[in-house]
Amino acid sequence: MNKKQTENKIAESFAAARPDVFDNVAAQCPDRVPAKTRKSNVTGWKFATCALALVLVIAVVLGGVGYSTTKGALNDLQASIGGGKVTASVTLDVNPSVAIRLNDNMRVVSVDALNLDGKKIIGNMDFGGAQLEVTVNALIGSMLRNGKLSEEANSVLVSVESSSQNIYEELSKAVSDQIAVILNESNIQAGVVSQWLSDTSDTSSLAEQYGISAGKAQLINKIMQSAPAGKYTVEQLVSLKINDLNLILDGLDMPQDDLVQNGSASDSKYAGRDAAITAALDIVKAGLTQNDVQRLTCKMDFDDGRMVYEVEFVYDQREYEVEINAADGTVLSVESEMQNVRPDQTELDEEQIKDKAFNAAGVPSADRDAIDVTVKRERDDGVTEYELKFSYNGKYYEFEIDGYGNVRSASQKEIGGEYNSELTREQIQSKILEAVVKDRRFASVTLSTTYEWEIEMDVERGRQVYEAEFKWGRYEFDCTLDAASGSVTFEAEIDD
Amino acid sequence: MSTYVSSRRKLDNALYGVANGEEGALKALYDLSANAVYAYALTFTGNVYDAQDVMQETFIKAYEAAPSYVSAGKPMSWILRIAKNLCYDKFRRQSRFVEIADERLNEQLSATDADPTDRLVIMSCLTELDEDERKIVVMHAVGGVKHREIAAELNIPLNTVLSKYRRALAKLQQILKGEQK
Numbered sequence: 253m254n255k256k257q258t259e260n261k262i263a264e265s266f267a268a269a270r271p272d273v274f275d276n277v278a279a280q281c282p283d284r285v286p287a288k289t290r291k292s293n294v295t296g297w298k299f300a301t302c303a304l305a306l307v308l309v310i311a312v313v314l315g316g317v318g319y320s321t322t323k324g325a326l327n328d329l330q331a332s333i334g335g336g337k338v339t340a341s342v343t344l345d346v347n348p349s350v351a352i353r354l355n356d357n358m359r360v361v362s363v364d365a366l367n368l369d370g371k372k373i374i375g376n377m378d379f380g381g382a383q384l385e386v387t388v389n390a391l392i393g394s395m396l397r398n399g400k401l402s403e404e405a406n407s408v409l410v411s412v413e414s415s416s417q418n419i420y421e422e423l424s425k426a427v428s429d430q431i432a433v434i435l436n437e438s439n440i441q442a443g444v445v446s447q448w449l450s451d452t453s454d455t456s457s458l459a460e461q462y463g464i465s466a467g468k469a470q471l472i473n474k475i476m477q478s479a480p481a482g483k484y485t486v487e488q489l490v491s492l493k494i495n496d497l498n499l500i501l502d503g504l505d506m507p508q509d510d511l512v513q514n515g516s517a518s519d520s521k522y523a524g525r526d527a528a529i530t531a532a533l534d535i536v537k538a539g540l541t542q543n544d545v546q547r548l549t550c551k552m553d554f555d556d557g558r559m560v561y562e563v564e565f566v567y568d569q570r571e572y573e574v575e576i577n578a579a580d581g582t583v584l585s586v587e588s589e590m591q592n593v594r595p596d597q598t599e600l601d602e603e604q605i606k607d608k609a610f611n612a613a614g615v616p617s618a619d620r621d622a623i624d625v626t627v628k629r630e631r632d633d634g635v636t637e638y639e640l641k642f643s644y645n646g647k648y649y650e651f652e653i654d655g656y657g658n659v660r661s662a663s664q665k666e667i668g669g670e671y672n673s674e675l676t677r678e679q680i681q682s683k684i685l686e687a688v689v690k691d692r693r694f695a696s697v698t699l700s701t702t703y704e705w706e707i708e709m710d711v712e713r714g715r716q717v718y719e720a721e722f723k724w725g726r727y728e729f730d731c732t733l734d735a736a737s738g739s740v741t742f743e744a745e746i747d748d
Numbered sequence: 749m750s751t752y753v754s755s756r757r758k759l760d761n762a763l764y765g766v767a768n769g770e771e772g773a774l775k776a777l778y779d780l781s782a783n784a785v786y787a788y789a790l791t792f793t794g795n796v797y798d799a800q801d802v803m804q805e806t807f808i809k810a811y812e813a814a815p816s817y818v819s820a821g822k823p824m825s826w827i828l829r830i831a832k833n834l835c836y837d838k839f840r841r842q843s844r845f846v847e848i849a850d851e852r853l854n855e856q857l858s859a860t861d862a863d864p865t866d867r868l869v870i871m872s873c874l875t876e877l878d879e880d881e882r883k884i885v886v887m888h889a890v891g892g893v894k895h896r897e898i899a900a901e902l903n904i905p906l907n908t909v910l911s912k913y914r915r916a917l918a919k920l921q922q923i924l925k926g927e928q929k
Contacts (some may be wrong), residue, residue: 258921259889262873265866266787266890269796269857273804274778281811284769521818579818580826582900717907730896732907743910745894 338362340419342384342427343449344391345409346400347493348373349465352387358423360387366465373398388427392434403440404521407498410446411467420448428514443498443517447471462490471497474511478504484554496559503551503562517552523581525550528561532574535583536567552578560584589632589660599636599655602627609640609651612662619644626709641709648716675735680707680718684731687740694744697724709735755780755892759823767814778807784824784891785831791882792835794874796856802838806831824891825901850875865924872923881916884909889917 253261338353338361348369353361363379365371373394379387392408395401401408410427412420424446435442449455449467459469472489475497489497498517519525529550533540542548545565553562559578564571575584600608606627610620628639636655643649652660675683681699688694705722716735721728731742759780765773782803789802809830817826853874857867873882883902887893895913899906 253921253924255917255921258917258924261865261924262869262885262889262920263783265862265869266790266886267783268866269860269862269870270783270786270803271796271800271860272782273800273807274775274782276804277778277807277811278774280808281774284766523818580822719907730906741907741910743895743906745896 340412340414340416340423341449342388342423343409343411343413343465343467344388344427345411345465345468345494346395346405346407348395348398348400349468350374350391351465352379352384352391354384358384360384363387363391367463369400373400384423384427385430388430389434392431396434396438401435401440404518405493405495406435406440406515406518407443407445407493407495409467409471409494409497410444411449411465411470412446413449413466417448424448424512428512432514441515441518443495443513443515445471445494445498445501446512446514447474458486462486464490468494468497471511475500475504488554488557492554496554499552499559500554503553519552519578522552522559522578523561523576525561527581528576528578529563531576531581531583532561532563532565532572532586535574535586536572536588540567589654590658600657602629602638605638605653605655605657606640608653608657608659609642609649612651612659613642613644613647613649613664615644643716675718677705677707680720680733681705683733683738684720684740684742688729688731688742688744691744694724694727701725756823759827763810763814763817763823763826766811767817774807774811777810781824781827781891782807784886784893785827787886787890788828788831788883789835790870791874791879791886792832793838794853796853796860798838802831802834805834809834822893822897824887824893825897828887828891828893829901868923869920872920876919876923877916880904881912881919884913885916885920888913 337355339356340354340358341351342354343349343351343366347367349366350370350373351364351366353364355361360379360382363374363377365374373391375394377390377394379390392401408431410424410431412423412427414420414423428444428446431444432442447467447470449470452470454473455466455470458464458473459466462469464472468490471494472486475489476484476486489500492500495517498513499519501511501513502517523531529542529548532550533542533545545567548563548565550561550563553560555562555575561576561578563574563576566572570588570590573587575586576582577584606620606625609625610623615623623642623644625640625642629636631637637660638651638653638655640651640653641649647664650661650663652662654660685697685699685702688697702722702724705720707718707720709716709718718733718735720731720733722731723729726746727744728746729742729744731740733740759777762773762777762780766777785806786799786803789799789806790796793799793802806827810827813830817823850871854867854871857870862870873885877885880902884895884898887898887901888895893901895909896906899909902909
């Protein structure tokens with residue numbers, strides 16, 4: 253019996269023994285009212301809003317026809333209210349993006365879709381000559397009706413392009429307030445971000461490169477400038493909807509001159525701040541409550557390709573930073589450090605830090621130069637933190653030492669087999685791929701067809717190993733290379 | 749693996765259907781996951797009747813919690829977590845989980861539709877494998893949960909999960925081989 257057959261037999265055996273309790277389950281689960289019915293009142297209102305707005309738009313245009321008896325007169329009327337030169341524009345970004353072009357009289361010249369969703373939102377509506385208020389009403393109504401705005405996604409980015417600051421201020425306030433009122437009538441608390449759109453080459457080229465609106469491009473540029481270097485990539489931010497960008501904005505210290513935030517972005521599709529705080533407290537100590545800790549903060553952020561809650565607090569003289577997966581509320585990482593940082597003290601240099609580790613490991617001075625030490629450094633709360641890994645005399649050491657020379661953590665393990673620290677990244681990749689291609693399914697894998705390699709050195713059960721992850725087509729590989737024996741284990745899964 | 753990918757989507761859809769009150773969604777959820785829930789509960793309880801109770805309560809809890817379910821691509825792990833918590837609740841009053849009693853379990857299994865080979869497989873899973881091994885085997889072989897997800901759920905390294913799974917499967921293959929002779 254091969255592996256697959258054994259797995260199937262196990263599944264079949266449990267299935268055969270399983271009693272059927274569905275009737276009992278169904279009896280205890282009362283029928284739910286289907287979502288469509290439950291939402292009918294809200295949808296009806298949304299439709300009414302949209303329909304009303306549409307009627308108003310048509311009335312403006314047809315009204316003009318009614319008062320005019322000739323084509324020439326109609327043209328004159330159009331020119332006086334709806335035509336003319338565009339002097340300002342208001343872009344609404346949710347995920348659908350639409351731009352409302354306005355003339356001197358603040359009448360709509362045109363409404364342009366900036367993406368496919370925007371096109372759907374506009375549909376057959378004709379806004380030429382309409383008032384801005386009517387147009388915003390119709391567009392936001394359509395976004396509600398199409399599910400683009402909801403309790404879970406309540407954010408709208410309003411970007412105003414105008415040469416006049418007064419016009420920007422008036423338009424952004426009027427539109428933001430109107431959006432808040434419309435959403436409020438659907439029992440949704442709006443989170444509106446407004447900005448003055450500057451026509452810079454940075455913004456234009458970003459918008460063009462990724463096919464996004466200039467407003468979203470400018471917002472992304474501002475986030476990139478305000479966030480710590482390397483924290484986000486443009487690609488990551490481009491992929492996020494305005495609501496998630498708004499959630500990130502909440503955690504950043506942005507100058508208010510650049511952006512005005514009205515209301516907060518909704519995090520209701522995520523686990524929620526309360527659940528995140530509870531999970532963070534619980535992982536540090538079961539039963540810990542908010543009253544037991546100091547300086548508790550919870551911020552939403554985007555890290556490693558997903559939305560997370562960053563919960564920070566001080567407990568028992570230690571500062572904790574807990575990262576929670578926003579999607580399901582599970583704890584992703586916990587970091588802590590002692591509070592007693594001494595900012596007046598000068599930090600040691602890397603060689604001095606290495607000496608601290610060597611001293612702790614009992615490495616004689618004469619042997620130190622020959623040891624290959626892997627050093628990672630990062631800044632945290634204004635202090636450099638070092639992570640040092642090395643092998644000496646049959647043992648593998650790991651140290652975490654802060655810039656003042658305080659040893660935060662230390663570990664040592666016996667190394668089984670012959671320690672091999674000489675492997676380069678290329679050698680590791682080569683050994684792993686050598687094993688991978690032996691599997692017939694992956695016979696065509698080559699280094700050049702793989703991507704997103706991540707390699708880390710670790711010790712498992714006393715043996716030094718290299719843990720590697722990479723992708724090939726739709727597959728994601730998790731591999732372990734035993735540094736001493738060269739044996740490779742790997743698992744490949746379809747990354748969906 | 750592709751089978752699992754598609755069943756995962758089906759399970760996601762079933763959960764959303766249950767949340768939205770769609771007709772037939774609860775049955776779909778049950779059909780897609782009952783075997784895994786039952787087998788998983790059995791690894792904790794070692795008792796057919798307790799496992800049946802846990803299975804029933806798991807689906808009622810899942811029905812109640814479905815509106816707050818947010819897909820993270822791991823619907824089976826989500827359901828099995830409910831089952832695990834119910835097992836912990838059920839046995840909280842006891843100082844530790846009961847040891848799986850071979851004779852009693854075998855007797856209980858005899859009253860089910862499982863044939864002698866099925867019973868041998870289940871008994872072997874529950875009595876010949878250690879606690880981690882049997883959870884890993886049930887989650888992967890019955891529930892189709894990825895090894896990586898299992899590692900996260902059980903809080904053990906991926907490579908440990910892989911090696912334990914290999915070892916457990918080898919043990920079971922050996923037992924079944926002996927039976928066939």
